[in-house]
Amino acid sequence: MTPGKGTAMDLQILPLENQKEKITDESKLGFGKYFTDRMMVVEYDRGRGWHSARIQPYQPFSLDPAALVFHYAQEIFEGLKAYRHPDGSIGLFRPEENIERFNRSARRMCMPELDTDFVLEALKELVRLEADWVPSSPGTSLYIRPTMIATEPVLGVKPSDKYLFYIILTPVGPYYARGFEPVKIWISDDYVRAAHGGTGEAKTGGNYAASLFASTLAAQKGYDQVLWLDAEEHKYVEEVGSMNMFFLYDGKIVTSPLSGTILDGITRKSAFALLKEMGFEIEERALTIAEVLDGAESGKLQEAFGTGTAAVVSPVGQFTYKDRTVQISGNKVGETTLRLYNRLTGIQYGTEEDTHGWVRKI
Ligand SMILES: Cc1ncc(COP(=O)(O)O)c(C=O)c1O
Incomplete structure (x- = not known):
């Protein structure tokens, strides 16, 4: 994980105390309803850059009600998937493309970019730790949602000086409940x-x-x-x-x-x-x-x-x-x-x- 635009830090892995019950009947997964045990979080402060990268238990954020994201919608996200292969291994589909598109979205929304190699390595580590959550029935996968929000608590239309980048994971079934149907x-x-x-x-x-x-x-x-x-x-x-x-x-x-x-x-x-x-x-x-x-x-x-x-x-x-x-x-x-x-x-x-x-x- 090289220093550069966005990183200069190690990825800390914080302990997990409780594990959630996994959905054993994969036909009940639906889309985006259940979240895994862990999430990845990185913080940004203007002047300091990205810092405090960690994989931590999945949990709510505590944000100031004035945080810019709540008022002026300075927010971007991505969506990609990890798939279970017949030999039990897990493959991500073209993840670099998502990270590069995330950075293009960041530029358009006046948000700081992240280092592609760092995000890819951190994402792989997160999925590795959560591997048991990757479903295996036909049509299922682990949907990955990288997100960035503006967190500076100030009312005023301007690019934020503080951001949170995070990645959450959700095991999913087919997007349309009817499956592959017109x-x-x-x-x-x-x-x-x-x-x-x-x-x-x-x-x-x-x-x-x-x-x-x-x-x-x-x-x-x-x-x-x-x-x-x-x-x-x-x-x-x-x-x-x-x-x-x-x-x-x-x-x-x-x-x-x-x-x-x-x-x-x-x-x-x-x-x-x-x-x-x-x-x-x-x-x-x-x-x-x-x-x-x-x-x-x-x-x-x-x-x-x-x-x-x-x-x-x-x-x-x-x-x-x-x-x-x-x-x-x-x-x-x-x-x-x-x-x-x-x-x-x-x-x-x-x-x-x-x-x-x-x-x-x-
Ligand atoms: C508005 C919109 N168009 C197109 C797509 C398809 O993009 P992709 O194939 O990268 O998922 C998406 C999904 O991400 C979308 O939200």
């Missing part, structure tokens, strides 16, 4: 997620808070997720709540470009590589809403799926925009979607060869 997506007409120049490509809590109103309306109408259109013309497909969108359109794979308003998904990047290997041409352009709706009806739009760490690959069976509903692939899982899902999860779970060198063993 989802129903509501396309938002009135509400938008991110505009050019805003914070859309940063993984910051405010983006998600701003999405709650539309996703609540969508859930009330029976939809699984909201698809966001661009903020300027409300015409071009951007992304879904926690996924990047892919379309098999006219024989080619089409996905929105990274223009600053959507998240630079790590599953998106991985899907690119795997779909190219399957022989597909990939077009990075934003489909229009008309192309999606008319394409679904004419058959030009053959498949649609979302990609993201939580759900990995999620087939879309239906889109609704205003009062028009269209079905995709007859509301069944498309062939390309299934091939991609099998290949990607095969690499993640260690049942297929990791030809790209994406997996980091603990």
Whole structure:
């Protein structure tokens, strides 16, 4: 663990006095409900840098009610997974990518960066200590949530002088309770997620808070997720709540470009590589809403799926925009979607060869 931006310190391992009861029936895990025994914490003070890195028992923080995060939402986070392999070992999927994206989010939100090697080593150590919490049933994994919050107690809109970085772990089942089944997506007409120049490509809590109103309306109408259109013309497909969108359109794979308003998904990047290997041409352009709706009806739009760490690959069976509903692939899982899902999860779970060198063993 080298000194540098963010570190210059050892990682202390504090004793654990009590262990929680583990969930033995892994079909009951759900998503993000149970947390492991330990967490990793690092503190930052302007002038001193990062210090007091430790792995400690999982416990609540005591924060001043004036802490900046509570008022002006200076907060960022990440999401990645550790998977149990058939030989019992544990693999992290492309963790460096998450740490680098975390640092990009930090820069956008005026927060201090962390040393990538330090975070990776500390993360591996935390998962090693919590290895018994990594589930092994099909579709389960250990979800990892690195987070940074602004803790300086002062009322005033300015970058904080104090921060907490922490990592918590939660054993999870499939993101959608129904498993690998086509989802129903509501396309938002009135509400938008991110505009050019805003914070859309940063993984910051405010983006998600701003999405709650539309996703609540969508859930009330029976939809699984909201698809966001661009903020300027409300015409071009951007992304879904926690996924990047892919379309098999006219024989080619089409996905929105990274223009600053959507998240630079790590599953998106991985899907690119795997779909190219399957022989597909990939077009990075934003489909229009008309192309999606008319394409679904004419058959030009053959498949649609979302990609993201939580759900990995999620087939879309239906889109609704205003009062028009269209079905995709007859509301069944498309062939390309299934091939991609099998290949990607095969690499993640260690049942297929990791030809790209994406997996980091603990
Ligand atoms: C808004 C948004 N888009 C896309 C993604 C997919 O990104 P990744 O594949 O890195 O999980 C996520 C999930 O992190 C997300 O929150």
